[in-house]
Every structure is written in C-alpha cells, then in structure tokens.
Amino acid sequence: MSDAVAPAGYDPSAYPPFAVTSDIVVLTIRGGELSVLLVERGNEPYAGCWALPGGFVDIDEPGEETARRELVEETGLEISSFHLEQLRTYSAPQRDPRMRVVSTAYLAFLPDLPAPVAGDDAARARFFAVRDIEAGEVTLAFDHDQILADAVERARSKIEYTTLAAAFVEKPFTLGDLRRVYECVWGTRLHPSNFARKVLSTPGFVRSLDVRGASQFEGGRVGALYETGDATVLHPAILRPTADEEDER
Amino acid sequence: MSDAVAPAGYDPSAYPPFAVTSDIVVLTIRGGELSVLLVERGNEPYAGCWALPGGFVDIDEPGEETARRELVEETGLEISSFHLEQLRTYSAPQRDPRMRVVSTAYLAFLPDLPAPVAGDDAARARFFAVRDIEAGEVTLAFDHDQILADAVERARSKIEYTTLAAAFVEKPFTLGDLRRVYECVWGTRLHPSNFARKVLSTPGFVRSLDVRGASQFEGGRVGALYETGDATVLHPAILRPTADEEDER
DNA sequence: GGAATAGTGTCTTTTAGACATTATGTA
DNA sequence: TACATAATGTCTAAAAGACACTATTCC
Structure with missing residues (x-):
C-alpha cells in the first residue's frame, strides 16, 4: 500500500467500485480420473455455463473463509477440515462484464467425495474429469478455464x-x-x-x-x-517422467 | 465468481468499500547481499516506517501495471523490461487500520541498479540487505515483513x-x-x-x-x-544444500 | 611472487530407472 | 486356474558432492 488516495475520510461515491471474490478449485480423484468440482450458473452472465464455485467476499471475512463458505453453500459438501491453499489472483479489468472483479482463487485437494448437491446459488453441481475440460469438451464461464489450468499445473507440480x-x-x-x-x-x-x-x-x-x-x-x-507421516516436503523429490513415456493409463 | 449479490444494477453506497492495491518486492544483489527496495512512508499510518513500494489499483488498470507504475513513481527507477511475477494476495481484514485493503504482491528480480530516489509519495527510497531485515534490525509497515519473507522464500526456491x-x-x-x-x-x-x-x-x-x-x-x-539461454526451467534442478553446510560466506 | 578465481579431471556415493522374480490376494 | 497386484532384489546409468591439480589474471 502507498499513501496515494489514502481513504482516511472515506467517501464511497468517489472510490472506484471494485468487487472482491474468492473462487475455489476442488480437485479429487474419481474413477481413476483427476476431477474438478463445478457448478452450473443460474444467473447471467454465463447463465447455464459451468463455473468454479465462488462468491463475493464479505467486508470482514478473510478470503480463504469465503472460499470454504461458498463451497458449502453451493454444493452442500460439508467437510470438516481439508487442505486449502491460495492459487493466485485474477484481476484483468474485463474478466467480468458487469464490473471490475478481483478474484483470488484457492485450491483444495480432497479424497473421493459423496456426490455434491446444488446449493443456494447454483442450479447443479458435479465433478468433471479434468481431461475432458482440457480436451475442450466443456468450456467454463469467465476466465475459469485459465484458473483451472493454473490449478492443475500447481497440483501436478506440487505433488x-x-x-x-x-x-x-x-x-x-x-x-x-x-x-x-x-x-x-x-x-x-x-x-x-x-x-x-x-x-x-x-x-x-x-x-x-x-x-x-x-x-x-x-x-x-x-x-x-x-x-x-509428519513430513510436508519431500527430499528428494518424486519427479514427473519427462514426457517420453507412453501417453495414458 | 458466484451469482450472489450480483451488482448488475450497481449501488456504490450499498457495496462494501474494498480497496485494492499492488505491492512490489524488488530483489537484487548489491555488494554481495540479497537486497530489497524499500520506501519510507510519508503519511499515516506507519509514517516514517519503511515499506514495500505499492499503491492503489486504478479501476481499469491490471494489477501488474500498478506495480510497475508505482515502482517508477515512488523510486524513480525507470527500467525498460524486467521479470515480474505475482507472489500472492494478502487480504486479512485488519491488515490496514484504515479500511479493508486487499493487496496483491508482485515480485521482481533485477541486476544491480543505480541508487533509487524518492518519488511522489515516498520520503526516501533505498535498498536494504534482506539479512538485516530477517535479523529484525528493520521492521516494516503493515504485514510487509510477511510479504518479504514469502518473496525471499519464493526466490530461494525458484532459482x-x-x-x-x-x-x-x-x-x-x-x-x-x-x-x-x-x-x-x-x-x-x-x-x-x-x-x-x-x-x-x-x-x-x-x-x-x-x-x-x-x-x-x-x-x-x-x-x-x-x-x-532459451531455457526457463531446469532439468535437473540445482538444489539448495540441505542446511548442514557452513553458515555463511 | 602472492592471492584469488577459472577451469579440468577423478573418485565415491546416492538416486533414478528398467526389469526379473516370487508372493498373495480376488474372480 | 487365470489374473492382478504386492513385494523383493539386481543391474546400469545418471547425477551429486568432495577434492586434487593446473591455468590465468590482478595486485
């Protein structure tokens, strides 16, 4: 933060209307496939499209909390505790046609789960094989294809x-x-x-x-x-084969 | 993004007043020391404290652009092109006493530079040895100590x-x-x-x-x-010694 | 010449990767 | 029994790490 435009005596009407959201990429293994949880959007824009669960951050709420809350609200999945890490923030000015939306994506790794149900804001919720999305069989709303691609690369690298x-x-x-x-x-x-x-x-x-x-x-x-076990980092690492193996399982 | 609170017919006074900022961690090697560029804050809060350069994102400006702009404005460093990557986003509700500020930190790697000069919003600007900050000789404003620690760990890992x-x-x-x-x-x-x-x-x-x-x-x-050369990733990696070497240079 | 760094080469240990073989469970 | 996976062991190649020795340049 700098001192520019320091909003000490804050005037909302003079301050640019940023929206701040959290999206969550839930990855799991289902039926031998790396899979991601998506919800079907009920409202415009992108009504009827599949998208990552997510929503607006409350003014006094940590962004990570928003991600956990929206996961429950939109999919009915109630999981006690699970690994959740920040992926990165997406803030291209035109990424949402309605207004300037700065979205921080979070990444969760979960074991195979019971089938999700649609919640408050989502028409439907289900898991998709990442392979099918990468093949272009499903196109996601907003820049969520990019977010998913970044998440999958993070997962592939982090293990x-x-x-x-x-x-x-x-x-x-x-x-x-x-x-x-x-x-x-x-x-x-x-x-x-x-x-x-x-x-x-x-x-x-x-x-x-x-x-x-x-x-x-x-x-x-x-x-x-x-x-x-107790370890969180691996020494030595378990490295990916260098793409000269057979293609698939 | 979800459909919750979709601000289609947007009413600024009803929407929570988030501020969105970019901070930039400029790392370089000076005099055999990993060093970071800091500016001295001229205004409250934390007036007189050292902090990372940064500032508020314009409503139609990509966050990365804000980081580059503030670097020039606050330090007078005019560099044509340099590596800049997103570090992570810091959004704890109380991290700025004035209001809810969501800040995305960016990380730049630069060769040794001419001495910076203070710019618009900063009283002074200079490089500090990271070692001195890690030793607690300097304490930074806001949560910038944490941001710097994350940045240094990213740099140590990424090389x-x-x-x-x-x-x-x-x-x-x-x-x-x-x-x-x-x-x-x-x-x-x-x-x-x-x-x-x-x-x-x-x-x-x-x-x-x-x-x-x-x-x-x-x-x-x-x-x-x-x-x-042309490569961006290393195979095999050049791994850090596993902390059983001699301590320092 | 002395000091500091560049560069070459060797040896040992560790790890990765391929693969053969045996063991133990299910359909 | 056929088959799939678990588990053990062996061999080779690649890489890491330690270190000896020579070469070149600045002071």
Whole structure:
C-alpha cells in the first residue's frame, strides 16, 4: 500500500467500485480420473455455463473463509477440515462484464467425495474429469478455464516436492493407492517397485500401520496399509517422467 | 465468481468499500547481499516506517501495471523490461487500520541498479540487505515483513528449478557471477567446479559467447562470458544444500 | 611472487530407472 | 486356474558432492 488516495475520510461515491471474490478449485480423484468440482450458473452472465464455485467476499471475512463458505453453500459438501491453499489472483479489468472483479482463487485437494448437491446459488453441481475440460469438451464461464489450468499445473507440480498427494486418498491407504494418485494427476504410469522404494526411503512421507488391507481402488493382492507421516516436503523429490513415456493409463 | 449479490444494477453506497492495491518486492544483489527496495512512508499510518513500494489499483488498470507504475513513481527507477511475477494476495481484514485493503504482491528480480530516489509519495527510497531485515534490525509497515519473507522464500526456491538466477546479473556474465547469485540468495557457498559442471550440462541455461572478460563482482583470473539461454526451467534442478553446510560466506 | 578465481579431471556415493522374480490376494 | 497386484532384489546409468591439480589474471 502507498499513501496515494489514502481513504482516511472515506467517501464511497468517489472510490472506484471494485468487487472482491474468492473462487475455489476442488480437485479429487474419481474413477481413476483427476476431477474438478463445478457448478452450473443460474444467473447471467454465463447463465447455464459451468463455473468454479465462488462468491463475493464479505467486508470482514478473510478470503480463504469465503472460499470454504461458498463451497458449502453451493454444493452442500460439508467437510470438516481439508487442505486449502491460495492459487493466485485474477484481476484483468474485463474478466467480468458487469464490473471490475478481483478474484483470488484457492485450491483444495480432497479424497473421493459423496456426490455434491446444488446449493443456494447454483442450479447443479458435479465433478468433471479434468481431461475432458482440457480436451475442450466443456468450456467454463469467465476466465475459469485459465484458473483451472493454473490449478492443475500447481497440483501436478506440487505433488513432486510435497506430500500433498496423500491428501487425495482416504487413510489408511496402500502404496498402490498413493501411486495411482500420481498416475492420475500426471497422466502417466509409474513403476510400482521403484515408486514404493522412493516413498519408503523418504523420511516422514508415510507411516506403516503394520496391518494389511485392500486397496481403495483395485483388486489383486492386498498390500500393507499406511497413514500420512509428519513430513510436508519431500527430499528428494518424486519427479514427473519427462514426457517420453507412453501417453495414458 | 458466484451469482450472489450480483451488482448488475450497481449501488456504490450499498457495496462494501474494498480497496485494492499492488505491492512490489524488488530483489537484487548489491555488494554481495540479497537486497530489497524499500520506501519510507510519508503519511499515516506507519509514517516514517519503511515499506514495500505499492499503491492503489486504478479501476481499469491490471494489477501488474500498478506495480510497475508505482515502482517508477515512488523510486524513480525507470527500467525498460524486467521479470515480474505475482507472489500472492494478502487480504486479512485488519491488515490496514484504515479500511479493508486487499493487496496483491508482485515480485521482481533485477541486476544491480543505480541508487533509487524518492518519488511522489515516498520520503526516501533505498535498498536494504534482506539479512538485516530477517535479523529484525528493520521492521516494516503493515504485514510487509510477511510479504518479504514469502518473496525471499519464493526466490530461494525458484532459482532451484528455473533459470531466474540469470535475471540477477547483467549479461554478459561469467559462471562465477552466476554462482555468486546462488550463494547470495541462499546464503551458502557452492563448489565452483561442480556448479559449472551442472550449469553447462543443463541445455539452454547459458550460451557461451566465446570471449573472455572480467567478473562483474570480484578479481582474479577472468573467465569465459555467457549470456542467458532459451531455457526457463531446469532439468535437473540445482538444489539448495540441505542446511548442514557452513553458515555463511 | 602472492592471492584469488577459472577451469579440468577423478573418485565415491546416492538416486533414478528398467526389469526379473516370487508372493498373495480376488474372480 | 487365470489374473492382478504386492513385494523383493539386481543391474546400469545418471547425477551429486568432495577434492586434487593446473591455468590465468590482478595486485
């Protein structure tokens, strides 16, 4: 902040009418696909279009709180606690045709959820496979395609050097479950044995529960169960294959 | 954005009075120290305190443009083009005692600059060693200590896996110059030969000019000169020593 | 010459990646 | 039984890190 136009004796009619909003990108793994939660807009502009959940920030409300509140109001998803981080702020002057809207996007990583229901302001709410949106089968309202692209890139990058991949699975989980998170988010296949070696050699990534149980996703031999460890960053990182692998799962 | 409180027929007096600002963190290397540009505030609140340059966003102005404009207005630094990226947005309700101010911070990496001069709204402007601020010798206005800490961590992290370290040196530069950037930003020493091997084995990081010249910083044998290459990301990354090195240069 | 940096080369350890093999569960 | 996944182990290549030694330039 500078001292310019210091609004000490504030005159609302003289001050430019900025709107401040929060949008939330909820990513999860559903049916082997990285998926994002969208709501169908009921009102203009972009009525009938799919968009990210979000809404206007109250004057005394932290932006992150707005994101959590709108998620509940628009989709009925009531989740006790989950990882939520700021993505970035979108403030192009014409991004909303109504007025100048400065929107801060937040990013949430969640394990597979019960189906959402439409809430107050949204006609419908459901998960979409990110792959379909990237393929252009769905076009989002406002600049939400760009926000989603930034969010997915953040997710793909962040699971490399943090333990956030574990936020996508219910605990307890098997190493196969965790590996499938990486495969779904990156859209590649990983060697199971090399992956397990890396995860287990990273202190604090996972903690063994010394019991066995079925995978959350697929059949076959049941594996050892793990829970999330204390670490938040990974040394060394688990790096993405450098795009010379086979294309898809 | 949701449809809530859609301000189609907009009534300024009914809409909460948000202020939207941009702050800019200008980092450079001066005298072997990672340094940040600060301005001394002329007005309340925090009059006489040092703060990051910044100011209110115009209603039809992109936030990034505000950051560039305020940098010139407050410090007189007229730089043609430089790397500027969004850091994050700070919107705690009480971060400014006057009113609700949502501020987006931007981060610039620059080579050593001529001394700045105070501009319109700032009493003085000068560079401070980040080390001194981290040591608590200077306390910044508002939440700018937090913004600076986030910016420095971003810089320390980003030179690991991008070519941004080159933005801190004038081109042409020697490999010693580039290594000193890493050493100043991380506060560590690096093995000159291993560093050179890594940089030269990373395609597109630097391009040899096939001439020799003096280092920008220190004496000794003059080395080969390089310019910035085409790459923007580094494969493999140049990782920070894991905090079991000697403390300082 | 002395000091400081540039540059080359070598050796060891760690990590990544590919892959073979065996074990154990489900349909 | 067929099949899918878990788990262990081996081999090779790449990269990191430590360090010795020579070369060049400024003072």
